[in-house]
Amino acid sequence: MRSLDAARETCEKYHPGLCQALAGVPLAERESVGGPVIEMFRKHDGVGLLVPAEFNGSQAGALSAVRVMRGLSSYSPSLGAAVCMHHFTAAMLYSLAAKTDRLSPAQVDMLNKVVTDGLLMASGWSEGRTNQNILLPSVTAVRDGEDWVLNGSKKPCSLSGSMDLLTASVALTDETGQTSLALALVPASSAGISIKPFWGTPVLAGAESDEIRLDAVRVPDELMIRTRPDDPHRLDDLQTAGFVWFVMLITSVYTGAASALAEQLLTKAKGSSTDRAAVLVGIESAIAQLEGVARRVDDGLSGDDAVAAVLVCRYAIQTALAAATDLGVELLGGTAFMGSPDIGYLSSALRALAFHPPSRTSAAEPLLDYFAGGPLQLS
Known part of the structure:
Protein backbone atom coordinates (compact mmCIF):
# COMPACT_ATOMS: atom_id res chain seq x y z
CA MET A 1 0.00 0.00 0.00
CA ARG A 2 1.78 3.07 -1.29
CA SER A 3 0.77 5.57 1.40
CA LEU A 4 1.46 3.10 4.20
CA ASP A 5 4.86 2.28 2.72
CA ALA A 6 5.66 6.01 2.76
CA ALA A 7 4.59 6.27 6.41
CA ARG A 8 6.73 3.30 7.38
CA GLU A 9 9.70 4.71 5.48
CA THR A 10 9.35 7.94 7.46
CA CYS A 11 9.20 5.92 10.68
CA GLU A 12 12.37 4.10 9.62
CA LYS A 13 14.09 7.44 9.01
CA TYR A 14 13.47 8.63 12.57
CA HIS A 15 13.46 5.27 14.37
CA PRO A 16 15.69 2.86 12.42
CA GLY A 17 14.66 -0.74 12.95
CA LEU A 18 11.48 -0.05 14.92
CA CYS A 19 8.99 -1.17 12.27
CA GLN A 20 10.94 -4.36 11.64
CA ALA A 21 11.09 -5.08 15.36
CA LEU A 22 7.35 -4.54 15.73
CA ALA A 23 6.58 -6.71 12.72
CA GLY A 24 8.49 -9.56 14.34
CA VAL A 25 6.03 -9.76 17.25
CA PRO A 26 2.47 -11.16 16.81
CA LEU A 27 -0.27 -8.51 16.97
CA ALA A 28 -1.88 -10.06 20.05
CA GLU A 29 1.41 -9.78 21.94
CA ARG A 30 2.03 -6.25 20.70
CA GLU A 31 -1.36 -5.19 22.03
CA SER A 32 -1.36 -7.02 25.36
CA VAL A 33 -0.83 -5.74 28.88
CA GLY A 34 2.88 -5.89 29.63
CA GLY A 35 3.78 -6.31 25.96
CA PRO A 36 7.19 -5.27 24.63
CA VAL A 37 6.26 -2.39 22.33
CA ILE A 38 6.80 0.58 24.64
CA GLU A 39 10.32 -0.49 25.52
CA MET A 40 10.96 -1.16 21.81
CA PHE A 41 9.93 2.42 21.16
CA ARG A 42 12.23 3.76 23.85
CA LYS A 43 15.20 1.73 22.56
CA HIS A 44 14.68 2.94 18.99
CA ASP A 45 15.12 6.66 19.79
CA GLY A 46 11.39 7.18 20.10
CA VAL A 47 11.29 9.84 22.80
CA GLY A 48 13.02 12.57 20.80
CA LEU A 49 10.81 12.73 17.69
CA LEU A 50 9.33 16.17 18.45
CA VAL A 51 12.13 17.42 20.67
CA PRO A 52 14.09 20.36 19.15
CA ALA A 53 17.65 19.81 18.01
CA GLU A 54 19.04 22.08 20.74
CA PHE A 55 17.65 19.57 23.24
CA ASN A 56 19.24 16.66 21.30
CA GLY A 57 15.98 15.68 19.61
CA SER A 58 15.00 14.87 16.04
CA GLN A 59 12.89 18.04 15.60
CA ALA A 60 10.43 16.38 13.25
CA GLY A 61 7.76 18.58 11.71
CA ALA A 62 4.04 17.93 11.86
CA LEU A 63 3.89 16.14 8.49
CA SER A 64 6.72 13.77 9.40
CA ALA A 65 5.20 13.19 12.83
CA VAL A 66 1.78 12.12 11.56
CA ARG A 67 3.48 9.78 9.09
CA VAL A 68 5.66 8.24 11.79
CA MET A 69 2.64 7.73 14.01
CA ARG A 70 0.61 6.21 11.19
CA GLY A 71 3.45 3.85 10.34
CA LEU A 72 4.08 2.52 13.84
CA SER A 73 0.35 2.41 14.65
CA SER A 74 -0.24 0.14 11.65
CA TYR A 75 1.73 -2.44 13.63
CA SER A 76 0.50 -1.50 17.11
CA PRO A 77 -2.38 0.89 17.75
CA SER A 78 -1.66 0.51 21.47
CA LEU A 79 1.84 1.83 21.00
CA GLY A 80 0.55 4.70 18.90
CA ALA A 81 -2.04 5.67 21.51
CA ALA A 82 0.52 5.48 24.30
CA VAL A 83 3.32 7.47 22.69
CA CYS A 84 0.91 10.04 21.27
CA MET A 85 0.67 11.26 24.86
CA HIS A 86 4.43 11.59 25.17
CA HIS A 87 4.76 13.33 21.81
CA PHE A 88 2.05 15.92 22.24
CA THR A 89 3.42 16.70 25.70
CA ALA A 90 6.86 17.20 24.17
CA ALA A 91 5.44 19.45 21.45
CA MET A 92 3.64 21.53 24.06
CA LEU A 93 6.51 21.89 26.53
CA TYR A 94 9.29 22.53 24.04
CA SER A 95 7.20 25.14 22.27
CA LEU A 96 7.28 27.05 25.54
CA ALA A 97 11.05 26.55 25.90
CA ALA A 98 11.51 28.95 22.97
CA LYS A 99 9.81 31.69 25.03
CA THR A 100 12.26 32.98 27.60
CA ASP A 101 9.64 33.95 30.16
CA ARG A 102 7.56 30.77 30.16
CA LEU A 103 9.77 28.10 31.73
CA SER A 104 11.91 28.15 34.86
CA PRO A 105 15.54 26.97 34.88
CA ALA A 106 14.44 23.80 36.68
CA GLN A 107 11.85 23.09 34.00
CA VAL A 108 14.39 23.62 31.22
CA ASP A 109 16.86 21.37 33.04
CA MET A 110 14.25 18.62 33.14
CA LEU A 111 13.55 19.01 29.42
CA ASN A 112 17.27 18.69 28.75
CA LYS A 113 17.16 15.18 30.23
CA VAL A 114 14.30 13.78 28.15
CA VAL A 115 16.36 12.62 25.17
CA THR A 116 19.69 12.04 26.91
CA ASP A 117 18.06 9.87 29.60
CA GLY A 118 15.33 8.38 27.38
CA LEU A 119 12.51 9.71 29.55
CA LEU A 120 8.89 8.95 28.71
CA MET A 121 6.32 11.58 29.65
CA ALA A 122 2.79 10.54 30.56
CA SER A 123 0.08 13.11 29.99
CA GLY A 124 -2.41 13.68 32.79
CA TRP A 125 -4.99 15.87 31.07
CA SER A 126 -7.83 13.37 30.67
CA GLU A 127 -9.83 12.50 33.77
CA GLY A 128 -12.58 10.22 32.46
CA ARG A 129 -15.40 12.57 33.51
CA THR A 130 -18.45 12.92 31.29
CA ASN A 131 -20.08 16.29 30.63
CA GLN A 132 -17.17 18.19 32.19
CA ASN A 133 -15.06 21.03 30.84
CA ILE A 134 -11.87 19.40 29.57
CA LEU A 135 -9.94 22.53 30.54
CA LEU A 136 -10.97 22.45 34.21
CA PRO A 137 -9.15 19.60 36.03
CA SER A 138 -10.33 17.85 39.16
CA VAL A 139 -6.80 17.42 40.54
CA THR A 140 -6.18 20.18 43.04
CA ALA A 141 -3.01 21.81 44.32
CA VAL A 142 -2.63 23.97 47.41
CA ARG A 143 0.44 25.93 48.43
CA ASP A 144 2.54 24.67 51.34
CA GLY A 145 5.75 26.66 51.75
CA GLU A 146 7.86 26.35 48.59
CA ASP A 147 5.82 23.39 47.34
CA TRP A 148 2.39 22.63 45.98
CA VAL A 149 0.55 19.61 47.39
CA LEU A 150 -1.44 17.68 44.76
CA ASN A 151 -4.46 15.46 45.35
CA GLY A 152 -6.75 13.70 42.92
CA SER A 153 -6.49 11.22 40.08
CA LYS A 154 -5.97 11.06 36.34
CA LYS A 155 -7.75 8.37 34.36
CA PRO A 156 -7.20 6.96 31.89
CA CYS A 157 -3.53 7.89 31.74
CA SER A 158 -1.49 6.13 29.07
CA LEU A 159 2.10 5.09 29.78
CA SER A 160 1.12 4.74 33.44
CA GLY A 161 3.44 1.76 33.91
CA SER A 162 6.38 3.07 31.90
CA MET A 163 6.37 6.80 32.60
CA ASP A 164 9.38 8.61 33.99
CA LEU A 165 7.59 11.92 34.26
CA LEU A 166 3.92 12.76 34.74
CA THR A 167 2.67 16.02 33.29
CA ALA A 168 -0.64 16.76 34.99
CA SER A 169 -3.11 19.60 34.60
CA VAL A 170 -4.06 20.89 38.04
CA ALA A 171 -6.27 23.54 39.58
CA LEU A 172 -4.06 25.76 41.75
CA THR A 173 -5.53 27.51 44.77
CA ASP A 174 -3.20 30.19 46.12
CA GLU A 175 -3.04 31.83 49.54
CA THR A 176 -5.77 34.32 48.58
CA GLY A 177 -8.18 31.61 47.48
CA GLN A 178 -7.80 32.40 43.79
CA THR A 179 -7.88 29.37 41.45
CA SER A 180 -5.95 29.04 38.21
CA LEU A 181 -4.92 26.30 35.80
CA ALA A 182 -1.37 24.97 35.68
CA LEU A 183 0.68 22.05 34.41
CA ALA A 184 2.70 20.17 37.00
CA LEU A 185 5.89 18.31 36.10
CA VAL A 186 5.92 15.36 38.50
CA PRO A 187 8.70 12.75 38.58
CA ALA A 188 7.11 9.30 38.51
CA SER A 189 9.13 8.30 41.55
CA SER A 190 7.49 10.99 43.73
CA ALA A 191 6.02 9.85 47.02
CA GLY A 192 2.23 9.63 46.92
CA ILE A 193 1.89 8.45 43.30
CA SER A 194 0.15 5.11 42.83
CA ILE A 195 -1.28 3.25 39.83
CA LYS A 196 -4.65 1.49 39.95
CA PRO A 197 -6.28 -0.72 37.30
CA PHE A 198 -8.74 1.16 35.11
CA TRP A 199 -8.66 -0.14 31.54
CA GLY A 200 -11.05 -3.10 31.45
CA THR A 201 -11.05 -4.02 27.76
CA PRO A 202 -8.37 -5.96 25.85
CA VAL A 203 -8.62 -3.41 23.02
CA LEU A 204 -5.63 -1.04 23.23
CA ALA A 205 -4.58 -2.68 26.50
CA GLY A 206 -0.92 -2.28 25.57
CA ALA A 207 -1.18 1.49 25.96
CA GLU A 208 -1.03 1.17 29.78
CA SER A 209 -4.07 3.43 30.21
CA ASP A 210 -4.74 3.04 33.91
CA GLU A 211 -5.52 5.41 36.76
CA ILE A 212 -2.77 7.45 38.37
CA ARG A 213 -3.61 8.62 41.85
CA LEU A 214 -1.93 11.52 43.55
CA ASP A 215 -2.17 11.54 47.33
CA ALA A 216 -0.44 14.54 48.91
CA VAL A 217 2.20 14.58 46.17
CA ARG A 218 4.61 17.48 46.72
CA VAL A 219 5.76 19.43 43.67
CA PRO A 220 8.20 22.35 43.94
CA ASP A 221 6.83 25.66 42.71
CA GLU A 222 9.60 25.78 40.11
CA LEU A 223 8.11 22.67 38.44
CA MET A 224 4.65 24.23 38.06
CA ILE A 225 3.91 25.82 34.67
CA ARG A 226 1.07 28.30 34.86
CA THR A 227 -1.32 29.12 32.07
CA ARG A 228 -2.39 32.67 31.32
CA PRO A 229 -6.18 32.46 31.29
CA ASP A 230 -8.42 35.36 30.41
CA ASP A 231 -11.32 32.93 30.34
CA PRO A 232 -11.28 29.36 31.72
CA HIS A 233 -13.04 28.18 28.55
CA ARG A 234 -10.34 29.59 26.25
CA LEU A 235 -7.07 27.95 25.30
CA ASP A 236 -3.85 29.82 26.04
Whole structure:
Protein backbone atom coordinates (compact mmCIF):
# COMPACT_ATOMS: atom_id res chain seq x y z
CA MET A 1 0.00 0.00 0.00
CA ARG A 2 1.78 3.07 -1.29
CA SER A 3 0.77 5.57 1.40
CA LEU A 4 1.46 3.10 4.20
CA ASP A 5 4.86 2.28 2.72
CA ALA A 6 5.66 6.01 2.76
CA ALA A 7 4.59 6.27 6.41
CA ARG A 8 6.73 3.30 7.38
CA GLU A 9 9.70 4.71 5.48
CA THR A 10 9.35 7.94 7.46
CA CYS A 11 9.20 5.92 10.68
CA GLU A 12 12.37 4.10 9.62
CA LYS A 13 14.09 7.44 9.01
CA TYR A 14 13.47 8.63 12.57
CA HIS A 15 13.46 5.27 14.37
CA PRO A 16 15.69 2.86 12.42
CA GLY A 17 14.66 -0.74 12.95
CA LEU A 18 11.48 -0.05 14.92
CA CYS A 19 8.99 -1.17 12.27
CA GLN A 20 10.94 -4.36 11.64
CA ALA A 21 11.09 -5.08 15.36
CA LEU A 22 7.35 -4.54 15.73
CA ALA A 23 6.58 -6.71 12.72
CA GLY A 24 8.49 -9.56 14.34
CA VAL A 25 6.03 -9.76 17.25
CA PRO A 26 2.47 -11.16 16.81
CA LEU A 27 -0.27 -8.51 16.97
CA ALA A 28 -1.88 -10.06 20.05
CA GLU A 29 1.41 -9.78 21.94
CA ARG A 30 2.03 -6.25 20.70
CA GLU A 31 -1.36 -5.19 22.03
CA SER A 32 -1.36 -7.02 25.36
CA VAL A 33 -0.83 -5.74 28.88
CA GLY A 34 2.88 -5.89 29.63
CA GLY A 35 3.78 -6.31 25.96
CA PRO A 36 7.19 -5.27 24.63
CA VAL A 37 6.26 -2.39 22.33
CA ILE A 38 6.80 0.58 24.64
CA GLU A 39 10.32 -0.49 25.52
CA MET A 40 10.96 -1.16 21.81
CA PHE A 41 9.93 2.42 21.16
CA ARG A 42 12.23 3.76 23.85
CA LYS A 43 15.20 1.73 22.56
CA HIS A 44 14.68 2.94 18.99
CA ASP A 45 15.12 6.66 19.79
CA GLY A 46 11.39 7.18 20.10
CA VAL A 47 11.29 9.84 22.80
CA GLY A 48 13.02 12.57 20.80
CA LEU A 49 10.81 12.73 17.69
CA LEU A 50 9.33 16.17 18.45
CA VAL A 51 12.13 17.42 20.67
CA PRO A 52 14.09 20.36 19.15
CA ALA A 53 17.65 19.81 18.01
CA GLU A 54 19.04 22.08 20.74
CA PHE A 55 17.65 19.57 23.24
CA ASN A 56 19.24 16.66 21.30
CA GLY A 57 15.98 15.68 19.61
CA SER A 58 15.00 14.87 16.04
CA GLN A 59 12.89 18.04 15.60
CA ALA A 60 10.43 16.38 13.25
CA GLY A 61 7.76 18.58 11.71
CA ALA A 62 4.04 17.93 11.86
CA LEU A 63 3.89 16.14 8.49
CA SER A 64 6.72 13.77 9.40
CA ALA A 65 5.20 13.19 12.83
CA VAL A 66 1.78 12.12 11.56
CA ARG A 67 3.48 9.78 9.09
CA VAL A 68 5.66 8.24 11.79
CA MET A 69 2.64 7.73 14.01
CA ARG A 70 0.61 6.21 11.19
CA GLY A 71 3.45 3.85 10.34
CA LEU A 72 4.08 2.52 13.84
CA SER A 73 0.35 2.41 14.65
CA SER A 74 -0.24 0.14 11.65
CA TYR A 75 1.73 -2.44 13.63
CA SER A 76 0.50 -1.50 17.11
CA PRO A 77 -2.38 0.89 17.75
CA SER A 78 -1.66 0.51 21.47
CA LEU A 79 1.84 1.83 21.00
CA GLY A 80 0.55 4.70 18.90
CA ALA A 81 -2.04 5.67 21.51
CA ALA A 82 0.52 5.48 24.30
CA VAL A 83 3.32 7.47 22.69
CA CYS A 84 0.91 10.04 21.27
CA MET A 85 0.67 11.26 24.86
CA HIS A 86 4.43 11.59 25.17
CA HIS A 87 4.76 13.33 21.81
CA PHE A 88 2.05 15.92 22.24
CA THR A 89 3.42 16.70 25.70
CA ALA A 90 6.86 17.20 24.17
CA ALA A 91 5.44 19.45 21.45
CA MET A 92 3.64 21.53 24.06
CA LEU A 93 6.51 21.89 26.53
CA TYR A 94 9.29 22.53 24.04
CA SER A 95 7.20 25.14 22.27
CA LEU A 96 7.28 27.05 25.54
CA ALA A 97 11.05 26.55 25.90
CA ALA A 98 11.51 28.95 22.97
CA LYS A 99 9.81 31.69 25.03
CA THR A 100 12.26 32.98 27.60
CA ASP A 101 9.64 33.95 30.16
CA ARG A 102 7.56 30.77 30.16
CA LEU A 103 9.77 28.10 31.73
CA SER A 104 11.91 28.15 34.86
CA PRO A 105 15.54 26.97 34.88
CA ALA A 106 14.44 23.80 36.68
CA GLN A 107 11.85 23.09 34.00
CA VAL A 108 14.39 23.62 31.22
CA ASP A 109 16.86 21.37 33.04
CA MET A 110 14.25 18.62 33.14
CA LEU A 111 13.55 19.01 29.42
CA ASN A 112 17.27 18.69 28.75
CA LYS A 113 17.16 15.18 30.23
CA VAL A 114 14.30 13.78 28.15
CA VAL A 115 16.36 12.62 25.17
CA THR A 116 19.69 12.04 26.91
CA ASP A 117 18.06 9.87 29.60
CA GLY A 118 15.33 8.38 27.38
CA LEU A 119 12.51 9.71 29.55
CA LEU A 120 8.89 8.95 28.71
CA MET A 121 6.32 11.58 29.65
CA ALA A 122 2.79 10.54 30.56
CA SER A 123 0.08 13.11 29.99
CA GLY A 124 -2.41 13.68 32.79
CA TRP A 125 -4.99 15.87 31.07
CA SER A 126 -7.83 13.37 30.67
CA GLU A 127 -9.83 12.50 33.77
CA GLY A 128 -12.58 10.22 32.46
CA ARG A 129 -15.40 12.57 33.51
CA THR A 130 -18.45 12.92 31.29
CA ASN A 131 -20.08 16.29 30.63
CA GLN A 132 -17.17 18.19 32.19
CA ASN A 133 -15.06 21.03 30.84
CA ILE A 134 -11.87 19.40 29.57
CA LEU A 135 -9.94 22.53 30.54
CA LEU A 136 -10.97 22.45 34.21
CA PRO A 137 -9.15 19.60 36.03
CA SER A 138 -10.33 17.85 39.16
CA VAL A 139 -6.80 17.42 40.54
CA THR A 140 -6.18 20.18 43.04
CA ALA A 141 -3.01 21.81 44.32
CA VAL A 142 -2.63 23.97 47.41
CA ARG A 143 0.44 25.93 48.43
CA ASP A 144 2.54 24.67 51.34
CA GLY A 145 5.75 26.66 51.75
CA GLU A 146 7.86 26.35 48.59
CA ASP A 147 5.82 23.39 47.34
CA TRP A 148 2.39 22.63 45.98
CA VAL A 149 0.55 19.61 47.39
CA LEU A 150 -1.44 17.68 44.76
CA ASN A 151 -4.46 15.46 45.35
CA GLY A 152 -6.75 13.70 42.92
CA SER A 153 -6.49 11.22 40.08
CA LYS A 154 -5.97 11.06 36.34
CA LYS A 155 -7.75 8.37 34.36
CA PRO A 156 -7.20 6.96 31.89
CA CYS A 157 -3.53 7.89 31.74
CA SER A 158 -1.49 6.13 29.07
CA LEU A 159 2.10 5.09 29.78
CA SER A 160 1.12 4.74 33.44
CA GLY A 161 3.44 1.76 33.91
CA SER A 162 6.38 3.07 31.90
CA MET A 163 6.37 6.80 32.60
CA ASP A 164 9.38 8.61 33.99
CA LEU A 165 7.59 11.92 34.26
CA LEU A 166 3.92 12.76 34.74
CA THR A 167 2.67 16.02 33.29
CA ALA A 168 -0.64 16.76 34.99
CA SER A 169 -3.11 19.60 34.60
CA VAL A 170 -4.06 20.89 38.04
CA ALA A 171 -6.27 23.54 39.58
CA LEU A 172 -4.06 25.76 41.75
CA THR A 173 -5.53 27.51 44.77
CA ASP A 174 -3.20 30.19 46.12
CA GLU A 175 -3.04 31.83 49.54
CA THR A 176 -5.77 34.32 48.58
CA GLY A 177 -8.18 31.61 47.48
CA GLN A 178 -7.80 32.40 43.79
CA THR A 179 -7.88 29.37 41.45
CA SER A 180 -5.95 29.04 38.21
CA LEU A 181 -4.92 26.30 35.80
CA ALA A 182 -1.37 24.97 35.68
CA LEU A 183 0.68 22.05 34.41
CA ALA A 184 2.70 20.17 37.00
CA LEU A 185 5.89 18.31 36.10
CA VAL A 186 5.92 15.36 38.50
CA PRO A 187 8.70 12.75 38.58
CA ALA A 188 7.11 9.30 38.51
CA SER A 189 9.13 8.30 41.55
CA SER A 190 7.49 10.99 43.73
CA ALA A 191 6.02 9.85 47.02
CA GLY A 192 2.23 9.63 46.92
CA ILE A 193 1.89 8.45 43.30
CA SER A 194 0.15 5.11 42.83
CA ILE A 195 -1.28 3.25 39.83
CA LYS A 196 -4.65 1.49 39.95
CA PRO A 197 -6.28 -0.72 37.30
CA PHE A 198 -8.74 1.16 35.11
CA TRP A 199 -8.66 -0.14 31.54
CA GLY A 200 -11.05 -3.10 31.45
CA THR A 201 -11.05 -4.02 27.76
CA PRO A 202 -8.37 -5.96 25.85
CA VAL A 203 -8.62 -3.41 23.02
CA LEU A 204 -5.63 -1.04 23.23
CA ALA A 205 -4.58 -2.68 26.50
CA GLY A 206 -0.92 -2.28 25.57
CA ALA A 207 -1.18 1.49 25.96
CA GLU A 208 -1.03 1.17 29.78
CA SER A 209 -4.07 3.43 30.21
CA ASP A 210 -4.74 3.04 33.91
CA GLU A 211 -5.52 5.41 36.76
CA ILE A 212 -2.77 7.45 38.37
CA ARG A 213 -3.61 8.62 41.85
CA LEU A 214 -1.93 11.52 43.55
CA ASP A 215 -2.17 11.54 47.33
CA ALA A 216 -0.44 14.54 48.91
CA VAL A 217 2.20 14.58 46.17
CA ARG A 218 4.61 17.48 46.72
CA VAL A 219 5.76 19.43 43.67
CA PRO A 220 8.20 22.35 43.94
CA ASP A 221 6.83 25.66 42.71
CA GLU A 222 9.60 25.78 40.11
CA LEU A 223 8.11 22.67 38.44
CA MET A 224 4.65 24.23 38.06
CA ILE A 225 3.91 25.82 34.67
CA ARG A 226 1.07 28.30 34.86
CA THR A 227 -1.32 29.12 32.07
CA ARG A 228 -2.39 32.67 31.32
CA PRO A 229 -6.18 32.46 31.29
CA ASP A 230 -8.42 35.36 30.41
CA ASP A 231 -11.32 32.93 30.34
CA PRO A 232 -11.28 29.36 31.72
CA HIS A 233 -13.04 28.18 28.55
CA ARG A 234 -10.34 29.59 26.25
CA LEU A 235 -7.07 27.95 25.30
CA ASP A 236 -3.85 29.82 26.04
CA ASP A 237 -0.46 29.27 24.38
CA LEU A 238 0.36 26.27 26.60
CA GLN A 239 -2.92 24.52 25.92
CA THR A 240 -3.15 25.42 22.24
CA ALA A 241 0.25 23.93 21.43
CA GLY A 242 -0.65 20.66 23.14
CA PHE A 243 -4.22 20.51 21.88
CA VAL A 244 -3.36 20.87 18.19
CA TRP A 245 -0.64 18.25 18.39
CA PHE A 246 -2.77 15.83 20.37
CA VAL A 247 -5.64 15.90 17.89
CA MET A 248 -3.33 15.49 14.89
CA LEU A 249 -1.34 12.66 16.42
CA ILE A 250 -4.22 10.69 17.91
CA THR A 251 -6.08 10.88 14.60
CA SER A 252 -3.00 9.51 12.84
CA VAL A 253 -2.95 6.54 15.24
CA TYR A 254 -6.35 5.31 14.15
CA THR A 255 -5.68 6.14 10.53
CA GLY A 256 -2.72 3.76 10.87
CA ALA A 257 -4.92 0.99 12.24
CA ALA A 258 -7.39 1.50 9.37
CA SER A 259 -4.50 1.47 6.89
CA ALA A 260 -3.39 -1.92 8.21
CA LEU A 261 -6.83 -3.32 7.45
CA ALA A 262 -6.87 -1.70 4.01
CA GLU A 263 -3.47 -3.20 3.29
CA GLN A 264 -4.85 -6.67 3.96
CA LEU A 265 -7.75 -6.03 1.61
CA LEU A 266 -5.42 -4.76 -1.11
CA THR A 267 -3.14 -7.78 -0.73
CA LYS A 268 -5.90 -10.38 -0.69
CA ALA A 269 -7.91 -8.73 -3.50
CA LYS A 270 -11.26 -9.70 -1.98
CA GLY A 271 -14.52 -8.33 -3.36
CA SER A 272 -15.04 -6.36 -6.55
CA SER A 273 -12.48 -3.85 -7.74
CA THR A 274 -15.10 -1.11 -7.36
CA ASP A 275 -15.70 -1.94 -3.70
CA ARG A 276 -12.01 -2.33 -2.92
CA ALA A 277 -11.32 1.02 -4.54
CA ALA A 278 -14.09 2.58 -2.44
CA VAL A 279 -12.39 1.38 0.74
CA LEU A 280 -9.00 2.68 -0.35
CA VAL A 281 -10.44 6.00 -1.52
CA GLY A 282 -12.02 6.45 1.92
CA ILE A 283 -8.73 5.72 3.71
CA GLU A 284 -6.62 7.77 1.31
CA SER A 285 -8.95 10.75 1.59
CA ALA A 286 -8.56 10.63 5.37
CA ILE A 287 -4.77 10.51 5.01
CA ALA A 288 -4.80 13.43 2.58
CA GLN A 289 -6.89 15.55 4.92
CA LEU A 290 -4.69 14.74 7.91
CA GLU A 291 -1.49 15.50 6.01
CA GLY A 292 -3.03 18.71 4.67
CA VAL A 293 -3.65 19.98 8.18
CA ALA A 294 -0.15 18.91 9.23
CA ARG A 295 1.33 20.91 6.35
CA ARG A 296 -0.67 23.96 7.44
CA VAL A 297 0.68 23.59 10.99
CA ASP A 298 4.21 23.32 9.60
CA ASP A 299 3.51 26.53 7.67
CA GLY A 300 2.57 28.38 10.86
CA LEU A 301 -1.15 27.82 11.42
CA SER A 302 -1.84 28.58 15.10
CA GLY A 303 -4.38 29.73 17.66
CA ASP A 304 -8.12 29.17 17.30
CA ASP A 305 -7.71 28.61 13.56
CA ALA A 306 -5.37 25.67 14.18
CA VAL A 307 -7.60 24.13 16.84
CA ALA A 308 -10.66 24.41 14.62
CA ALA A 309 -8.79 22.95 11.64
CA VAL A 310 -7.58 19.88 13.50
CA LEU A 311 -11.01 19.28 15.04
CA VAL A 312 -12.72 19.46 11.65
CA CYS A 313 -10.11 17.05 10.31
CA ARG A 314 -10.52 14.65 13.23
CA TYR A 315 -14.34 14.48 13.04
CA ALA A 316 -14.36 14.08 9.26
CA ILE A 317 -11.79 11.28 9.48
CA GLN A 318 -13.71 9.64 12.31
CA THR A 319 -16.67 9.27 9.97
CA ALA A 320 -14.60 8.27 6.94
CA LEU A 321 -12.65 5.54 8.74
CA ALA A 322 -15.78 3.95 10.16
CA ALA A 323 -17.45 3.73 6.74
CA ALA A 324 -14.34 2.50 4.92
CA THR A 325 -13.46 -0.17 7.47
CA ASP A 326 -17.02 -1.44 7.71
CA LEU A 327 -16.92 -2.15 3.99
CA GLY A 328 -13.36 -3.44 4.17
CA VAL A 329 -14.15 -6.00 6.88
CA GLU A 330 -17.21 -7.11 4.92
CA LEU A 331 -15.10 -7.61 1.79
CA LEU A 332 -12.42 -9.55 3.66
CA GLY A 333 -15.22 -11.93 4.54
CA GLY A 334 -16.42 -14.12 7.37
CA THR A 335 -13.81 -16.80 6.81
CA ALA A 336 -10.98 -14.32 7.21
CA PHE A 337 -12.70 -12.79 10.24
CA MET A 338 -13.11 -16.17 11.90
CA GLY A 339 -9.66 -17.38 10.92
CA SER A 340 -7.69 -14.57 12.55
CA PRO A 341 -8.42 -12.30 15.52
CA ASP A 342 -6.41 -9.49 13.92
CA ILE A 343 -9.21 -8.25 11.65
CA GLY A 344 -11.74 -7.97 14.46
CA TYR A 345 -9.15 -6.42 16.74
CA LEU A 346 -8.09 -3.68 14.32
CA SER A 347 -11.70 -2.94 13.46
CA SER A 348 -12.52 -2.51 17.14
CA ALA A 349 -9.39 -0.53 17.98
CA LEU A 350 -9.92 2.20 15.42
CA ARG A 351 -13.40 2.92 16.86
CA ALA A 352 -11.73 4.44 19.91
CA LEU A 353 -11.04 7.64 17.99
CA ALA A 354 -14.62 8.63 18.79
CA PHE A 355 -13.93 8.40 22.53
CA HIS A 356 -11.10 10.91 22.79
CA PRO A 357 -12.00 14.37 24.04
CA PRO A 358 -13.45 16.61 22.94
CA SER A 359 -16.44 14.60 21.81
CA ARG A 360 -18.24 15.56 18.63
CA THR A 361 -21.24 16.61 20.71
CA SER A 362 -19.31 18.85 23.10
CA ALA A 363 -17.45 20.57 20.26
CA ALA A 364 -20.53 21.19 18.08
CA GLU A 365 -21.67 24.52 19.55
CA PRO A 366 -18.13 25.93 19.93
CA LEU A 367 -17.37 25.08 16.30
CA LEU A 368 -20.62 26.62 15.11
CA ASP A 369 -19.75 29.81 16.98
CA TYR A 370 -16.28 29.78 15.43
CA PHE A 371 -17.66 29.18 11.92
CA ALA A 372 -19.95 32.18 12.47
CA GLY A 373 -16.98 34.41 13.27
CA GLY A 374 -16.73 34.13 17.05
CA PRO A 375 -13.92 32.80 19.28
CA LEU A 376 -13.51 29.06 19.79
CA GLN A 377 -14.57 28.29 23.38
CA LEU A 378 -14.34 24.60 24.21
CA SER A 379 -16.20 23.05 27.12
